[in-house]
Amino acid sequence: MEVNFWYGLLNSLAPMNLLYCFLGAILGTIVGVLPGLGPTATMAMLLPITYYLDPTGSIIMLAGIFYGAMYGGSVTSILLNVPGEASSVLTAVDGYQMTKQGRAGEALAISAIGSFIAGTAAIVVLQLLAPPLADFGLRFGPPEYVALMLFCFTTLIAVSGKRMSKGILMALVGMFIACIGLDPMSGRQRMTFGSVNLMRGLDVVPVLMGLFGVSEVIASAGEGLLTIYKGSRGKLIPRGEEMKKGLWASLRGTVIGIVFGILPGMMPSVISFIAYDAEQKISKNPEKFGKGAIEGVASVEASNNAAAEAGLIPLLSLGIPTNAACALLFAAFMMYGLQPGPMLFTQHGEMAWTVIASMYVGNVILVILNLPLVGIWARMATIPYRYLGPITLAICFIGAFSVRNTMFDVWTMVLFGVLGLIMKKYQWPAAPLILGFILGAQLERNFRASMQMSAGSPAIFFTRPITVVFLVLTVVVLLFSLRTKVSAFIKASAVDE
Amino acid sequence: MKITRKRPVFLAALLLLIAFALASCGQQSSPPAPATPAPATPATPGTPAEPAVRSYPGTKPIEVIVPWSAGGSTDMVSRVAANLLSANLGATVNIINEAGGQGIPGTVSALTGAADGYTLLGDADGSNAIPEAWGSDIPFKVGERTYICRIASFPWVFAAASDTGWKTMDDIAEAIRNNPSEVQFGWLGGTAGADCAPAQFIAAMQAQGIDTSAVNMVTFAGGADLATAIAGGHVDFGCVSTTSVASTYEAGKLEVVSITSAERFPAYPDVATTKEQGWDTVNFMGHVGFSGPEGMSEEVVQILADAMAEVMAGAEAEQKFSEISAIPDFLGPQDFRAYVLNLADTLTAIKIN
Numbered sequence: 001m002e003v004n005f006w007y008g009l010l011n012s013l014a015p016m017n018l019l020y021c022f023l024g025a026i027l028g029t030i031v032g033v034l035p036g037l038g039p040t041a042t043m044a045m046l047l048p049i050t051y052y053l054d055p056t057g058s059i060i061m062l063a064g065i066f067y068g069a070m071y072g073g074s075v076t077s078i079l080l081n082v083p084g085e086a087s088s089v090l091t092a093v094d095g096y097q098m099t100k101q102g103r104a105g106e107a108l109a110i111s112a113i114g115s116f117i118a119g120t121a122a123i124v125v126l127q128l129l130a131p132p133l134a135d136f137g138l139r140f141g142p143p144e145y146v147a148l149m150l151f152c153f154t155t156l157i158a159v160s161g162k163r164m165s166k167g168i169l170m171a172l173v174g175m176f177i178a179c180i181g182l183d184p185m186s187g188r189q190r191m192t193f194g195s196v197n198l199m200r201g202l203d204v205v206p207v208l209m210g211l212f213g214v215s216e217v218i219a220s221a222g223e224g225l226l227t228i229y230k231g232s233r234g235k236l237i238p239r240g241e242e243m244k245k246g247l248w249a250s251l252r253g254t255v256i257g258i259v260f261g262i263l264p265g266m267m268p269s270v271i272s273f274i275a276y277d278a279e280q281k282i283s284k285n286p287e288k289f290g291k292g293a294i295e296g297v298a299s300v301e302a303s304n305n306a307a308a309e310a311g312l313i314p315l316l317s318l319g320i321p322t323n324a325a326c327a328l329l330f331a332a333f334m335m336y337g338l339q340p341g342p343m344l345f346t347q348h349g350e351m352a353w354t355v356i357a358s359m360y361v362g363n364v365i366l367v368i369l370n371l372p373l374v375g376i377w378a379r380m381a382t383i384p385y386r387y388l389g390p391i392t393l394a395i396c397f398i399g400a401f402s403v404r405n406t407m408f409d410v411w412t413m414v415l416f417g418v419l420g421l422i423m424k425k426y427q428w429p430a431a432p433l434i435l436g437f438i439l440g441a442q443l444e445r446n447f448r449a450s451m452q453m454s455a456g457s458p459a460i461f462f463t464r465p466i467t468v469v470f471l472v473l474t475v476v477v478l479l480f481s482l483r484t485k486v487s488a489f490i491k492a493s494a495v496d497e
Numbered sequence: 498m499k500i501t502r503k504r505p506v507f508l509a510a511l512l513l514l515i516a517f518a519l520a521s522c523g524q525q526s527s528p529p530a531p532a533t534p535a536p537a538t539p540a541t542p543g544t545p546a547e548p549a550v551r552s553y554p555g556t557k558p559i560e561v562i563v564p565w566s567a568g569g570s571t572d573m574v575s576r577v578a579a580n581l582l583s584a585n586l587g588a589t590v591n592i593i594n595e596a597g598g599q600g601i602p603g604t605v606s607a608l609t610g611a612a613d614g615y616t617l618l619g620d621a622d623g624s625n626a627i628p629e630a631w632g633s634d635i636p637f638k639v640g641e642r643t644y645i646c647r648i649a650s651f652p653w654v655f656a657a658a659s660d661t662g663w664k665t666m667d668d669i670a671e672a673i674r675n676n677p678s679e680v681q682f683g684w685l686g687g688t689a690g691a692d693c694a695p696a697q698f699i700a701a702m703q704a705q706g707i708d709t710s711a712v713n714m715v716t717f718a719g720g721a722d723l724a725t726a727i728a729g730g731h732v733d734f735g736c737v738s739t740t741s742v743a744s745t746y747e748a749g750k751l752e753v754v755s756i757t758s759a760e761r762f763p764a765y766p767d768v769a770t771t772k773e774q775g776w777d778t779v780n781f782m783g784h785v786g787f788s789g790p791e792g793m794s795e796e797v798v799q800i801l802a803d804a805m806a807e808v809m810a811g812a813e814a815e816q817k818f819s820e821i822s823a824i825p826d827f828l829g830p831q832d833f834r835a836y837v838l839n840l841a842d843t844l845t846a847i848k849i850n
Contacts, residue, residue, distance in 0.1 A: 044567035044594060051580060131748075138750065141731025142715075182599050185716040187688035189634055196605045196636055200597030264725050319744025320725050324566060327721070331568035334740060335576075337820030341744020405593050406606070445718050452715040453681055453732070 005127065008353025012361050017060055020053070021358045024061035025365045028068020029373075035076050035084035035392070036209050036399015039069035043328040050335040056351045060358040062332050063312075066325050067119055067359065070268075070305040071366045074111040078297065079104060079228065079381045080392055082213040084399065086204050086269030086438060087304035089212065089431055090159065090276045094289065094296030099229055104378040105236035107297050110243075112370040114250035114302035119363040121254045122261070122309035126316065127356055131342070134317040137262045142449035143460050145265045147470035149443040152270050152435075154477045155277035157485065159431040161290075162492075164485060167432040170423075174436025175443075177202055184445050197408040204269075204437060206400040206409040210416025211423070211430040213396045217389045218417065219424055228388075229381040236374050238294060246298040249279055253299035257306025264314050264322045265442065268307035273435055275303030281481075309359070315340050316352075553614055553797050558589035561787065562610075563619035564603025566596035570738060573821045574649045574785035575619035581808040581817070582801070592619070599688055600624045601635065608642050612790040614797035617645070620788040622690045625837045630844035631687050639841050640834075643793040646802045647786035647828035647836060648809070649818050652758035653694045654768065656727050656742050656751050657734040666755050666774045669734055670702050677711035683723045683735030686716040687849055691723070693781040694736045694757050694771075700847040701778045714849075727751050738783075739764055739822050757781055764822060784826065786833055798830050 011017060027046075031037045043062050050058050070087075077083040078095030091111065098107040125133065140148070153171070160167020180191045181201025192198035220228075238246050256275045260266045279299040280289045289296050312329075314320040319341035321327040333340045344352045380388070400413040423430055454460035461467050561579055563572050572594060579590040595603035604624040610616030618624065620642075629639035657663040663672065673680050685691050699709050715732050717723040724741040726732050728750040739756070743764060746753045755771045756762050757780055771779040787801065808814055809827045818825045828836055 047567060047576065138725065138729035141726055141729055184718045185686045187599055187632060187686060196602050200602045318748060321721055327568040331573055334573060334821050339743045342748050404597055405595050449715050449717060452713055455678065455713055
C-alpha cells in the first residue's frame with residue numbers, strides 16, 4: 001500500500017495510536033486548564049517515555065499534549081479571570097464578563113469550537129502547503145521582525161482601556177522589566193544588582209500569573225466575593241446570532257493565527273493580540289468589547305490555537321523549532337535518531353503521515369472531550385469562592401515553580417501579584433504590560449541585529465520590501481486608530497463637562 | 498438538586514488535577530528493575546570506607562541540574578547519560594532543568610548544593626570554560642568544582658547562505674580578505690559553545706594577516722535563530738550545531754561548508770572537515786559531562802565515574818549517543834578537570850572583542 005495521508009489516517013486509528021492520541025489530548029487539556037502549567041513542562045517531564053514507547057506513539061502523544069493544552073488554556077481565563085499563559089490573557093477580557101453574565105457555557109463552548117476550527121484548518125494547511133509557507137517564513141530576518149513588532153505595538157490601542165496614555169506607560173514598564181537579566185547580545189548583566197537570581201531574567205508566566213491570577217484572587221477575596229456566578233447555569237452552547245458571530249470570529253482568528261504563526265519569530269500570545277485588535281476594529285459595535293463580546297473570546301482562542309499548530313509547519317518542513325514546546329518535539333524526534341524535516345516524509349513516511357493524521361484525530365477527540373466538559377467547568381464558577389480562591393492560588397504557585405524549577409519565579413509571581421493589586425485599584429491596564437514585556441525583548445534583539453547587519457544605518461528598514469509593507473501598515477493603522485480615538489476622546493470630554 | 502449531587506465527582510477530579518500538578522514538579526527517568534546489582538564499592542586499602550559512602554547512592558535520588566532548557570544538546574546528552582547511569586547504579590537519576598541567564602544561575606544552584614553526590618551538574622563548555630574565559634562578573638571559578646567525568650562531545654558546522662556560493666572555508670576567508678565590510682558573520686555574541694569555533698576561525702584568519710575587524714558580526718539570541726537567518730540569507734554564514742541545520746541543508750536552503758570534527762561525521766558524509774580544508778586550528782568540539790559542588794568525596798566521585806565508564810563501553814551507549822548526534826567521549830575525573838582548565842586557557846587566548 002502506498003504510504004500517504006490515507007495510509008497514515010488508517011494507521012493513526014490503530015488501537016494503540018488512538019490510545020496515545022487520547023492520552024496526549026487529555027493530558028494536554030488538564031495541563032492547559034491548570035494556570036501556569038503549560039505543555040512545555042509536561043512534555044519535558046514525559047520526554048523519558050521516548051525510552052519505552054515506539055517513536056510514532058510517543059510523538060503522537062507529545063504532539064497531543066502540545067495542541068491539547070491550547071484547548072484547556074481558556075478555561076480559567078473565562079471562569080476565574082486567571083489566564084494561565086500569555087496567549088489567553090485576552091480571553092479573560094470578554095470571557096470573564098460573559099461568565100459574570102451567566103454565559104460561561106457559551107464562552108467555553110465557542111472557545112472549544114473555535115479551537116477545533118483553528119486546529120483543523122492549521123493541519124490542513126500543514127498537510128497541503130507546508131513547504132512553500134515555510135519558505136515564506138524564512139524571508140523574515142531581523143529587520144522584518146522589527147517592522148512586524150512595531151506593527152504589533154499598534155494593538156496596544158485596543159487593549160489599553162479608557163486612557164491610552166496609561167496603556168503606553170504600562171507597555172514601557174513591560175519593556176523595561178524585560179531588560180532585567182543578561183544582555184542577549186553581550187551576556188553582560190543588566191539591572192541584576194549582583195543577584196544571581198536576577199540574571200535569569202523574568203519569565204512571562206510568573207509575571208502574568210502575578211498580575212492577573214494572584215491579584216485577582218486577592219482582590220476578589222477582599223471584596224468578599226461569595227461566588228463568581230450565582231444564577232442558574234446558562235446555555236451550554238451559543239445559539240442563533242451569537243453562534244454566527246462566534247463562528248465568523250473564529251474563522252478570522254484562524255486566518256490571522258495561521259498567517260502569522262508560520263513566522264518563526266512570532267509567538268501565539270502576540271498573535272492573539274493582533275486577532276483581538278482586528279476583531280474590535282471590524283466590529284460594528286466595538287464598545288461591546290471588554291463587556292462580554294463573544295467575538296473577543298472566539299477570535300483570541302482560534303488565533304492562538306491556529307498559531308500554535310502553524311508553528312509545526314517550520315518544524316516539520318525545515319526542522320526549525322519556533323518555540324519551547326516545538327523544541328521539545330524536535331528533541332523527541334532526535335531521541336529516536338529522526339530529523340524533523342523533508343527527509344522525514346521520504347525516509348519515515350509511515351511515521352510522518354501517521355503523526356499528521358493523528359492530529360486530525362486528536363482535534364476531533366479534543367472537541368468531543370471538551371464540549372461535554374463545558375457543563376462541568378461552567379459549574380466551577382458556582383463553587384463558593386472561599387474554596388475556589390485558595391485552590392486557584394495554590395495551583396498558581398505550583399505553576400510558577402514548574403516553569404524553570406526555581407523559587408525565584410514563585411517570588412516574582414508574588415511580587416507582581418502585589419503590583420497587580422495596586423494596578424487594579426488605580427485602574428492601570430495589565431495587558432499592555434504583558435505585550436510590552438513580550439515584544440520589548442524581541443524588538444531589542446532584532447533591532448540590534450539589524451543595526452549590526454547594516455553597520456548602523458537605518459536605511460536597512462526602508463530597502464527591504466516586507467519591512468516597508470509592515471512599516472506602512474503600522475503608520476496607517478496608527479493614524480486610523482488615533483483619529484477614532486481622538487474623536488471618541490472629544491466626545492467623552494464633552495460628556496464629562 | 499442535580500448539581501449538588503455531582504459536586505463530589507468534580508472535587509475528586511480537581512484533587513486529581515492537583516496531584517498531577519505536584520507530580521509534574523520533578524522530572525525523573527524512573528529506574529528500571531534492579532536486575533543489575535549495584536557495583537561493589539571499591540575498597541580503599543588503609544582507610545576504611547565510611548558506611549555512609551559505601552551505601553551511596555542507596556535509595557535517595559540523584560539530581561542532575563541542567564542549567565539549560567529541556568531539548569537542548571546538554572539536556573539530551575545528560576538525559577541519555579542519566580538513564581544509562583540509573584540502570585547501572587540501580588538508583589533514580591532525575592534531570593532538573595533550571596534554564597535562564599545563559600546557564601549561570603543554574604550552574605550556581607548546582608555548585609552550591611550539598612557535596613554529597615546527590616546534587617550534580619550537567620556540565621558543558623557553556624557552564625565551565627566559556628564563562629571563565631569570556632564572561633564578566635561570573636559568580637564561580639572554573640577550578641572550584643568537583644569534576645566527575647566527561648561523557649560526550651559533538652562537532653559544530655559552519656553553514657553559509659546559498660546565495661553566497663561559498664563551498665569551503667577558503668571561500669569565506671577570501672571574501673573577508675577582499676571585502677570585509679560586506680560580510681555578515683552571524684554568531685551568539687561570544688556567550689555560547691557556538692562561538693568557540695568562530696573565535697578559532699577568526700584567530701586563524703588573523704594569523705594569516707587577514708583583517709577581520711571590519712566584518713559585520715551579527716548577534717543572535719540562540720542557535721535556532723542563527724540557523725534560520727542563514728537559511729533565509731539574512732546573514733552570510735555562521736557556526737551552528739549539526740542538528741539545527743540538518744533539514745535546511747537537506748532541503749538545499751543553505752550550504753554546510755565544513756565540520757569541526759577530526760573525521761567526517763555520519764550525518765554529513767559529504768561535508769569536508771576543517772582539517773581536510775587546511776584549517777587545523779579550527780577544531781573546537783562541544784562537550785557535556787557531569788560535575789558537582791566542590792569537596793565531593795573521592796569515593797563518591799569514583800563510584801559515579803566508574804559506573805559511567807562501564808555503561809559508556811556498552812553498545813547501547815554508542816547507539817543512544819549517535820541518535821542524538823553526539824560522540825561518546827569519556828574522560829575520568831582528573832582528565833576532565835585538566836581538559837576544562839586547558840580549554841578555558843585556550844578560549845581566553847582567542848577572545849573576540
